[in-house]
Amino acid sequence: MSEPTGDISEIRAGFCAIVGLPNVGKSTLLNRVLERRLVAVSSKPQTTRDRILGVHAVELPDETPDRAQIAYLDTPGVQDGRGPLRRYMREASLAAAAEADVVLLLVDAMDRRGRAPDRFSEADVAPLVPKGEGVTPIVVGLNKVDRVPKLELLPLIEAWSAIAPNTEVVPISALNGDNVASLERVIARRMPVGPPLFPEGMITDRSSQFIAQEIIREQLYHQLGKELPYACAVQVETWNEKPDRSELSIGAVIVVERASQKPIVVGRQGHRIRELGIAARTALAEALGKTVHLSLFVKVLEEWSRGEAMLRRLGYGGGESKP
Ligand SMILES: Nc1nc2c(ncn2[C@@H]2O[C@H](COP(=O)(O)OP(=O)(O)OP(=O)(O)O)[C@@H](O)[C@H]2O)c(=O)[nH]1
Numbered sequence: 001m002s003e004p005t006g007d008i009s010e011i012r013a014g015f016c017a018i019v020g021l022p023n024v025g026k027s028t029l030l031n032r033v034l035e036r037r038l039v040a041v042s043s044k045p046q047t048t049r050d051r052i053l054g055v056h057a058v059e060l061p062d063e064t065p066d067r068a069q070i071a072y073l074d075t076p077g078v079q080d081g082r083g084p085l086r087r088y089m090r091e092a093s094l095a096a097a098a099e100a101d102v103v104l105l106l107v108d109a110m111d112r113r114g115r116a117p118d119r120f121s122e123a124d125v126a127p128l129v130p131k132g133e134g135v136t137p138i139v140v141g142l143n144k145v146d147r148v149p150k151l152e153l154l155p156l157i158e159a160w161s162a163i164a165p166n167t168e169v170v171p172i173s174a175l176n177g178d179n180v181a182s183l184e185r186v187i188a189r190r191m192p193v194g195p196p197l198f199p200e201g202m203i204t205d206r207s208s209q210f211i212a213q214e215i216i217r218e219q220l221y222h223q224l225g226k227e228l229p230y231a232c233a234v235q236v237e238t239w240n241e242k243p244d245r246s247e248l249s250i251g252a253v254i255v256v257e258r259a260s261q262k263p264i265v266v267g268r269q270g271h272r273i274r275e276l277g278i279a280a281r282t283a284l285a286e287a288l289g290k291t292v293h294l295s296l297f298v299k300v301l302e303e304w305s306r307g308e309a310m311l312r313r314l315g316y317g318g319g320e321s322k323p
């Protein structure tokens with residue numbers, strides 16, 4: 001079954017874990033590949049908290065099989081850290097990398113840490129680089145090359161190629177899409193041959209409610225100060241759609257960890273939460289392609305990020321995107 005047979009039901013299909021340090025552009029890449037806003041992106045590290053599945057069909061002209069289905073897993077940036085939420089995020093990334101058919105290690109070509117392959121021998125990220133014979137193939141995506149002079153790229157590509165046998169390095173810009181199609185083909189060619197893993201047209205295993213939560217949470221990263229987004233979770237509580245599906249009313253709660261954080265999110269005379277609501281509603285309408293009414297509330301759940309049960313209640317650990 002592993003050799004191409006020409007059987008049209010057989011394609012290249014498998015899981016590709018997108019892993020790397022925080023803020024290198026993993027979620028930007030997944031949104032780019034899927035041409036939609038599935039996952040939250042921000043300029044602050046540790047935006048992604050859970051692994052999220054995004055399925056994409058890729059054409060491989062003049063090859064057998066000539067089609068591939070890549071089941072990407074966006075993962076939280078890998079970093080040392082304490083507390084159940086950090087630990088959960090770290091484990092989600094490492095497990096996705098360990099179980100994937102292909103590991104896409106994304107590196108920020110602009111960042112000194114991203115530039116040094118030595119960084120990946122450090123304890124927090126070393127497990128991301130598969131070692132030895134017969135291990136998961138690894139593709140390095142050298143991202144943000146729109147911001148790096150071409151001459152500086154060559155030594156970087158060379159250095160990254162050496163981190164594991166048969167490593168291919170593909171320079172890309174997830175932001176503007178440069179070379180992303182060739183990156184996908186490189187990944188696709190490393191996938192096993194077999195039947196598709198997911199039905200055609202399926203994009204994610206996450207519910208619309210989860211995606212809405214991510215879109216709202218993204219706004220918190222854009223609009224709140226440096227620390228506060230990390231203390232917030234978002235939970236959709238009501239979801240009412242008109243029978244003709246043209247209009248959707250969402251009621252969502254922004255959960256904070258301490259009573260002192262609530263007035264900051266609400267803002268003076270409710271100014272900040274109103275601004276958050278407007279931006280989130282616009283983003284939701286764009287992502288869902290319909291008119292959205294959004295009511296946002298703030299609720300204090302003391303130390304929510306420290307309790308395992310609370311984390312589960314807020315949806316962390318609820319994804320079905322296991323390879
Ligand atoms: N210039 C440039 N910026 C990029 C590119 N890709 C991503 N970014 C920016 O990098 C920042 C981080 O992007 P994310 O996609 O949230 O990064 P991430 O790796 O998912 O981060 P975590 O979820 O926190 O681990 C955002 O400000 C993006 O706009 C790129 O190709 N070029």
Ligand SMILES: [Mg+2]
Nearest residue numbers: 026027047048
């Ligand atoms: Mg992310």
